[in-house]
Amino acid sequence: MAKFLPPEAFSAAGDALSLLPFNFERIGSTNEYLVANLVGDFVRLTQTELDRLVDLQLRPGDGLYERVYAAHLVTRKGQQSQRQLLALRLRSRMSFLRQITPLHIFVVTLRCEHSCPYCQVSRQSSDRSRFDMSEDIAQRALDIAFQSHSPRIKIEFQGGEPLLNFSLIKEIILAARDRSITTKKAVDFVIASNLALLDDEILTFCKQNEVLISTSLDGPADLHNKNRPRPGGNSYDLAVHGLRRAKEVLGPDRVGALMTTTEASLDRVDDIIDEYLQLDLDGIFLRPLSPFGFAIKTKQYHRYDIEKWLAFYERGLRRIIEINRSGRQFREFYAALILSRMMSDRPIGYVDLRSPAGIGIGALVYNYDGSVFASDEGRMLAETGDNTFRLGHVDNDEYSSLIMSDRLVEAISSSLTQCAPECSSCVFEPHCGADPVYHHATQGDALGIKPLSAFCARQKGVMRLLLEILETPSDAAILRSWAT
């Protein structure tokens, strides 16, 4: 009598398996498919393999069974562990929803001494009394910010150029620190500035109060000054000097820079990256223009399309990988965000990469005049006459009335990717997000028609590129190191 049963006795018959939810997309004109499970783990299958998967023509030991089982595309009937694991991972990925409104943006002035043609916020150059936030409005905005349920909030100062109203910034920070003690709510501070007005007094205050600095740097001097004109034509010199001083005083990890891609940037990505390297920055965020404010009025936004931007982005990303291969650690921050989505289940609060969208529940914006908006882009739209994302006013509203407003609930619920045409069956959906303000601005609809959406084209283009690069082991190791 044999001691062991024959191998087939241990095999699962096909009818003992059942499919788990997944999405797929044909790869180019080939008969290959990219397949992703409910939480976005990718696997490549041939058409034959996909058909076998759907028909459950699988046997342990045939290779395909092991691949699709490991990828959580099939489960054994009666087995609970895989669905519990998927549920756990899904809950973890969506747990950004527990951090309600962690970001509060104070537009302390709309005045600015720059006159950038791509300015998305429609800055103003005069009339201090009209375009500066008052102390009363600032205090009411703080009331609302501290009503949010998040145990840690970030207050970000924007403009215009916020340093033009630095006296108010100081008051807000000091008041917020007092409230932080009484409410036991942690507070972080960021000033988004062009640094032209940065001086030692401001830096000392920032040091004392642990304020982060974020600035704009579009590349080498000629490109930066062309994109960001100001009296004297010295925007680059002031930004670079401010960056260096801020790093010295605050520390290198307390200062960051962002670039915006204009038409003039498209064939300069190497120069732009070199500039960031020379300034010893740890990475770069290759950002396209947004369809708001002066970027629309001055037609900057329409000067290049998403295909050109994706070509710019691919060249930049491949250059950055080369730099990393040579031993210098330097990241592309947008890729890093998406890679974190792809390679971990940690919640990412970045507003472009989440559904439900981050408007209101991810950030509130208190405009200089007391109006409250669901996002920074929402207030940018308002400056050009579109108040769709205006939720209320600090004088009339509390946090709860803003967050529960019909306007916000409608915008969020109508833009969910999980149930949107095309998005709901998109293989990239677990790593993508809804962007109702962008789609409202470009298509007049918070959901948007995704096959016509440049946002969708950008997300898919970047993710396809990352998946392609991940096929090269040495490059994959570099990209994985970014997914922190």
Place this chain on the structure above:
Amino acid sequence: MRLMRLMRPMPPAGTKASAPTVSVTVDFDSSVQSLGALEAAVYRLIGIATCQIERDADRFVCHLTSKSASRTPLTGVELKERFLEIVCDENLRLRVAERTDGMRNVILALAFGSLASSQGS
């Protein structure tokens, strides 16, 4: 350096110089082809072509017309081929959805619904 694209680029949001339009007609047996899958396929194709679907006896007749402003102008044969590929994929998506929607609901309930709290306890 590998420059091969992983997938076919999706139809872009902007528009380019006009190209001549092409029109093709594709018909399906309505007893074996679902209208829902055809509509989903038409939606995916919206960046490069429009489609009018008519019911003619036991056939679904799809009149496809490429967009003159499309960046990727297609011949009639290419347009038909692309449409059939997308319809094929949409049919498969429907089959997968039919067989996995129940499981999806169970997982969502485990993650966020009443089952989540019962698991916790």
